[in-house]
Amino acid sequence: MTSFDSKSVNKLSIVSTLVDAAIAFSRGRKKSGLLLVGAAALSSRVPGLGTAVSLFLRLVRRLR
Template identity: 60%
Template sequence: MKNASVVTTALDGVMELAKGRRKSGLLLLGAAAVSSRVPGFGTATSMLLRVYRRLR
């Protein structure tokens, strides 16, 4: 389950880069790397990024 969170966050980051959103893509890829050591960090970062976009 821990690896699934890292993989999905990394995939989100790759998709963001493919859409041309460089900053958020790199943020999510970094969060995926940190999430391998801190469980849930990538998921929390992804959720906060989505909330930020809705409020913007």
């Protein structure tokens, strides 16, 4: 049985943010895609930033 440590969880968060960015680009949301790519890049220094930006963008889209 494998266990998750903080490094693997952080890498998973970065990958999921990059997947969200790719989906945003494919749907024509260039600004959201760029914001998510930037957040993924900074997630190595600030853990959880990519997830927070992703959730924020989803909330903003829902409230429109």
